[in-house]
Amino acid sequence: MNSIKLIGFDLDDCLFDSTGLSERARIKGIDAMISLGLKIDREKAIKVIGEIVDEFGSNSSKHYNYFIRRLNQMEGNIEYISYNTRYKYIAAAVMAYHQEKVNSIRLYDDVKKCLVRLKNLSIKTAIITDGIPIKQYEKILRLKIDELIGLIIISDEIGIKKPNPELFNYWLKKFGVKGKETIYIGDRIDKDIVPANLNKIHTVYLHRGGKYDLTHVDLKIRGSLKPDYEISNLNELFDIIDDINNKET
């Protein structure tokens, strides 16, 4: 008798390299402006756009607008960018950004195999994610995992957002399972591991090297902050499932 009936995944930086993709896309935008004639040091431009993303949030749709406004305010800027030129640059940057996002999104190598294997084991799957619903679904459709995931839960749908543990409780109720019958896999201690731990879900911290990865974040891991397992490849998940199932029996 299998104890583990359901496995949940975070989406961004867990199933695909969201941070890296966004960073590469933003740089494509910078390069598009430079090749249209924008006079700026490329490294400096990349630094500025990174600051803007930090300040205005990664979901803002106006990163390049702010970029141009900021250049026009900067000490020692090379030339004032006029209204018309501004929109030409912004349009070119947005086009290049989206092209990269559309063309280069792909699953981490271990994901598809893992989802297929879980399906064959009759273990149900879900994605639990924050973010803008239409954007999250766009990612899921482009990644072509719609058919392999049992349920997609987006915070926006139910008005409960990570790290609220109620979001994970909702997930358990939705499937009619107990925490101990499930595993949740994420890359954020604060938003994934803590609220899942509070629901007595088996927690797996997945190291992907993203911006919130433990190797980059100085967090003292103890108590409810501590994941039950740490892995760096989803292949390792099946040993964990066996481990839990063996302990239960």
Add this chain to the structure above:
Amino acid sequence: MNSIKLIGFDLDDCLFDSTGLSERARIKGIDAMISLGLKIDREKAIKVIGEIVDEFGSNSSKHYNYFIRRLNQMEGNIEYISYNTRYKYIAAAVMAYHQEKVNSIRLYDDVKKCLVRLKNLSIKTAIITDGIPIKQYEKILRLKIDELIGLIIISDEIGIKKPNPELFNYWLKKFGVKGKETIYIGDRIDKDIVPANLNKIHTVYLHRGGKYDLTHVDLKIRGSLKPDYEISNLNELFDIIDDINNKET
């Protein structure tokens, strides 16, 4: 001595088939939802999305959101579309819509040749257009006519919108020319021909068969409504230039 020094063009439905492209893209969106499982008669869906565009305006970014909301309200709708399914459909529709817009935008066959010929004749060119600046620039960049057009004037830049004749007066002042030294080519009597006529610009009505084309619109053409010339191919523009130059000399 050439009298005609400057020629202005409307952008949408004048240099490319904007209406047709948008319609085709919207249908691609419908088809994407249907192939993901949306249960609706295709012809009915196309009719509904057309109504939504008329009601909410072609620049709304939420056509497919309204589409799903409307389906959920409709008498005899086949099934209620849940939150999750809704966003899956909307994401798929928006993806297909943008793909079509990006891949299928192209100039009318006569445009590039005409712009090159004007350049060789040392006649300056401009685009005068309403619309959202970033969207208008995206079109111009995708159509690759940036290098062939002398100046782009977008209403938003100067806070004067068609059919205000001041927009055309601004254009003349910008180049330091008189109305009689210029030609303006558009596909809208109300928004292009009338305000250009009021500035004594030589006006050319270009028949492209778009939604505002005279052949579709029941307008009595007289007085300031009347264009000086009507053409259906930009090749004919050069006879008009000769005609005006000959009259002047």
